[in-house]
Amino acid sequence: MINVTKAYLPPLAEYSQYLEGIWERGWLTNNGPLVQQLETDLNQYLDGSQVQFLSNGTIALQIAIKALDLSGEIITTPFSYVATTTAILWENCEPVFVDIEDQTFCIDAAKIEAAITPRTTAILATHVYGYPCDVLAIESIAQRHNLKVIYDGAHAFGVRVHGRPLLSYGDLATCSFHATKLFHTVEGGAIVMNDEELARNVWLYKSFGHIGDEYFTLGVNGKNSEFHAAMGLCNLPRVSEFIRQRQQLATIYTSELAGLGLQYPAPAEPSLEYNYAYFPIVFASESQMHQVKEYLLSHEISTRRYFFPSLNKLPYHTGADCPISEDISRRVLCLPFYQDLAPADVRRIAQLIQAACR
Numbered sequence: 001m002i003n004v005t006k007a008y009l010p011p012l013a014e015y016s017q018y019l020e021g022i023w024e025r026g027w028l029t030n031n032g033p034l035v036q037q038l039e040t041d042l043n044q045y046l047d048g049s050q051v052q053f054l055s056n057g058t059i060a061l062q063i064a065i066k067a068l069d070l071s072g073e074i075i076t077t078p079f080s081y082v083a084t085t086t087a088i089l090w091e092n093c094e095p096v097f098v099d100i101e102d103q104t105f106c107i108d109a110a111k112i113e114a115a116i117t118p119r120t121t122a123i124l125a126t127h128v129y130g131y132p133c134d135v136l137a138i139e140s141i142a143q144r145h146n147l148k149v150i151y152d153g154a155h156a157f158g159v160r161v162h163g164r165p166l167l168s169y170g171d172l173a174t175c176s177f178h179a180t181k182l183f184h185t186v187e188g189g190a191i192v193m194n195d196e197e198l199a200r201n202v203w204l205y206k207s208f209g210h211i212g213d214e215y216f217t218l219g220v221n222g223k224n225s226e227f228h229a230a231m232g233l234c235n236l237p238r239v240s241e242f243i244r245q246r247q248q249l250a251t252i253y254t255s256e257l258a259g260l261g262l263q264y265p266a267p268a269e270p271s272l273e274y275n276y277a278y279f280p281i282v283f284a285s286e287s288q289m290h291q292v293k294e295y296l297l298s299h300e301i302s303t304r305r306y307f308f309p310s311l312n313k314l315p316y317h318t319g320a321d322c323p324i325s326e327d328i329s330r331r332v333l334c335l336p337f338y339q340d341l342a343p344a345d346v347r348r349i350a351q352l353i354q355a356a357c358r
Contacts, residue, residue, distance in 0.1 A: 001300045002345060006338045007179035007186075008242065010234035018230035027226060031207070034229035041236055042190065046165045049192045050199035053229065054206055057154050057176025057189035059222045061087035063205045064172040064191055065124075067198060068148045072119035075147075077107040078312040078325040080126035084152050085311045088124065096120070097312040097319035103266040104128065105328060109137035113145070122148040127156040127166060130182075130277035131267045135161065135169040150174065153192070157183045158239050158275035167192040172202075177232065182246070182277050183239050185232035188224050245339035246276035249346050253279055253335065256350030260357050279337040280306065286330040288357065293333055295356035301349055306334040 009015075018034060027033065035053055042051040054060045061083060065074070074088050078097040088095045098115050101108045107125045123142060125133045133151065142149045151169060154176035159166040167173040177188035191202050201217070204210070209219030254264075263282035267274070283289040293303050310329040312319035335349060 001302060002336050002341070002349070004302045004304045004334060004336050005180040006340055007184060008235065008238075008339060010231070010238070015230060015234055018233065019227075022226050022230070029223060029225045031223065032226040032229070034226045034233060035224060038185075038229040038232045038236070041233065045236065045239075046167055046192060049165065049168050049194055050196060052191045052199060052202045052206060053185075053224050053232075054189045054191065054222045055224045056187055057174060057178065058083045058087060059206075059220070060174035060176075060189040060191050061124075061150070061152060062091055063202060063220070063222055064150050064174050065091040065093065065122075067191075067202050067205055068122065068150070068171060070121045070148060072121050073117060074122045074124050075107075075112055075115050075120060076124045077126050077128075078310045078319065078322040079105055079107075079128060079307055079329060080152060080311060081154065081307060082311065082314070083154075084124065084126055085314065085317065089317060093121075094119075095124075095311075095317065095319065097322050097325075099322040100128075100325045100328070102324050102328075104131045104133075104268060105265050106131060106133040107138075108324075109134040109141065112138070112141050116145055116147075120145070120147060122150060124150045124152065126152040126154070127159070129265055129280055130155040130159050130166075130275045131265050132156070132159065132161045132166050132269055132272065134268075135166075139169070148172075154181070154189075155277040156275070157181065157277075158243055160271075160273040161269055162271050168194060171195075172198070177228075182242055182275055183232070183235055185224070185228040185235070188228050188232065242339045243275050246337065247274075249337065249339075249341055249343065250276050250279055252343055252346045253337075253350060256347055257281070257353060260354065276337075278306070279335045280332050281335060282328060283331045283333065289331050289333050292353055292356040296349065296352055299352055301336060301352065303336070304334045305329075305332065308332070 149170040151173040153173045173192040177185040206222030209217040310325040
């Protein structure tokens with residue numbers, strides 16, 4: 001079976017060196033030296049941004065909302081993983097869905113202002129598949145209306161735009177370091193910010209709100225362990241190579257699938273330095289998507305409807321119609337894509353898609 005994703009594992013001997021240090025110190029969690037080192041290295045990788053390493057990307061979203069003291073309505077995208085919406089609901093806020101662009105599949109910045117009400121406190125937008133939202137337009141809107149901005153950057157690690165890391169935009173950006181991501185720590189996530197006081201508050205929120213016997217605020221357990229940090233320290237130096245390998249595979253897919261009339265996300269920003277996080281394709285119809293998905297599965301090739309459904313159609317919280325998101329979500333399919341995928345397998349998958357479409 002060829003899976004849709006596959007986690008990269010570094011050489012066992014390299015990871016074991018970190019394990020030996022953990023065994024010697026007996027320090028497993030609670031802001032250990034490897035967690036501190038990973039945060040320092042991530043700060044440097046992200047050009048000096050403040051990074052807090054967390055247990056997963058969902059708790060990162062929840063803490064981000066709490067750290068900015070948000071309430072009322074949060075404008076958000078219907079085309080994202082479900083955690084984007086459920087984090088808003090979990091923090092007792094109201095998601096207000098704004099439809100997406102038909103090229104990048106990110107929230108359409110031109111439609112945001114029409115959704116702002118006196119109860120709006122923030123914009124929470126997703127950099128879909130690692131393609132950037134219109135960060136400059138969203139920043140301008142937020143400034144005019146005194147709104148906070150959070151970016152769900154679960155797919156955005158390693159992306160740069162306008163000469164900056166994409167994760168450096170917004171009041172806060174969150175990231176997922178789940179095993180399926182380009183850069184992973186097995187389980188994990190982060191909040192990225194450019195404000196030291198905000199970074200301290202995030203640290204307290206992830207650490208039960210206290211330091212020793214001094215209690216400052218409410219908090220939860222959002223910490224991560226030395227074992228997860230060790231995996232991150234192994235993988236971080238390899239990110240550039242991962243991106244290069246994925247770019248080569250994307251080129252093969254695009255070439256081999258030419259002529260089928262497929263749609264791909266099309267970034268509008270010429271300064272984009274992309275990370276090749278996923279390889280999504282959009283078919284002409286939902287029935288064609290199902291036909292290809294089932295045909296590939298019959299040849300032991302796994303794909304994923306990522307994202308489906310459009311989040312404004314969730315059974316436990318519905319929102320206004322978002323026709324572009326609803327349409328794309330019905331027709332999109334993510335193909336197997338990871339740096340260890342053999343080029344020959346990419347060609348075979350493409351040939352099977354050609355056959356299924358015929």
